[in-house]
Amino acid sequence: MSLKIYKVNEEFRDIVPKEVLDLEEKATWGNPKRGVMDLPYAKELLEQHSLCAGCPESAAFRYILASLPNPEDTIIVNSTGCTSLVFPHIALHTVHSLFGNQNSVASALKRVLEWRFPDKVKDVVVLAGDGATVDIGLDMTLQSFFRQEKITTICFDNEVYANTGGQDSGETPKGMEFKMAPGGKQWDKVPMWQLAVDSGCHYVAKLSVSSPKRVEQVIKKAIYVAREVGPTYVHLYTPCILELGLNSDQGLWEMRQRDKERFKFFEYMSEEAKKVIEEKKKEGLI
Ligand SMILES: Cc1ncc(C[n+]2csc(CCOP(=O)(O)OP(=O)(O)O)c2C)c(N)n1
Numbered sequence: 001m002s003l004k005i006y007k008v009n010e011e012f013r014d015i016v017p018k019e020v021l022d023l024e025e026k027a028t029w030g031n032p033k034r035g036v037m038d039l040p041y042a043k044e045l046l047e048q049h050s051l052c053a054g055c056p057e058s059a060a061f062r063y064i065l066a067s068l069p070n071p072e073d074t075i076i077v078n079s080t081g082c083t084s085l086v087f088p089h090i091a092l093h094t095v096h097s098l099f100g101n102q103n104s105v106a107s108a109l110k111r112v113l114e115w116r117f118p119d120k121v122k123d124v125v126v127l128a129g130d131g132a133t134v135d136i137g138l139d140m141t142l143q144s145f146f147r148q149e150k151i152t153t154i155c156f157d158n159e160v161y162a163n164t165g166g167q168d169s170g171e172t173p174k175g176m177e178f179k180m181a182p183g184g185k186q187w188d189k190v191p192m193w194q195l196a197v198d199s200g201c202h203y204v205a206k207l208s209v210s211s212p213k214r215v216e217q218v219i220k221k222a223i224y225v226a227r228e229v230g231p232t233y234v235h236l237y238t239p240c241i242l243e244l245g246l247n248s249d250q251g252l253w254e255m256r257q258r259d260k261e262r263f264k265f266f267e268y269m270s271e272e273a274k275k276v277i278e279e280k281k282k283e284g285l286i
């Protein structure tokens, strides 16, 4: 596959807008050391999105896409929800699966790609909401961990079914009320990150997306470990500012509050994962 995705016609070089020249000149394709520091310059994967203004999911998307070590050979499997609104804008291979089936689809895709391209690394990443990952898709999520599929699962936990107007999910904290769940959640938040550890994931992290550099490191670790060892899981807090009744500039503030409590940083690595992460650090890739 050519990495020259954007090639400006020489005849028009002096009249095309700078944004288009930037896409060609500052592209990060093929550079495994790409990261969130490239975000102000490189816009080749996601420039615009159709989420609510200020939605932290949009920041999470940018940080994750900037952190993929090999975007040209990465396939993202997603599910229905607010996240799925962004996929049409992404310059990457993506698959929109039936709600809840995302880890089954990703498992099959990873196996077929290994068979079809035995000499190439193809990363398969699942990216779905808490309703899709933890509630309706939990069976498929856990079974992919039990089978030790070499995929990374990223959950965008906004603690609610946002795209359908605000029903509570397994990730909603106890007592929290939403427009379509006015009675308040009766049960505690499901510790999905711990379930992932108990179900055989080799690298697991829980965090908010308040720190771009930390998100980058977690994503890189999760992808390298999935490539070489087995399933990995990243649980990200991406609050739904609309359902929480916050302004578009309050997402970061909300995440910083939760960083001190239920989204305090959690990280787990199996012994095999630790070795891979050490190697990649020595190579300067993490
Ligand atoms: C098979 C199926 N069941 C139910 C739905 C309805 N549905 C669409 S989005 C959604 C909620 C998604 O919640 P979540 O995964 O948390 O993502 P969010 O919108 O919060 O980002 C549901 C239940 C659907 N589209 N398909």
Ligand code: SF4
Residues within 6 Å of the ligand: 051, 052, 055, 056, 057, 082, 158, 162, 163, 239, 240, 241, 242, 243
């Ligand atoms: S409804 Fe909530 S999660 Fe969905 S785009 Fe808007 S702020 Fe983000």
Ligand SMILES: [Mg+2]
Residues within 6 Å of the ligand: 081, 129, 130, 131, 156, 157, 158, 159, 160, 161, 162, 169
């Ligand atoms: Mg949700």
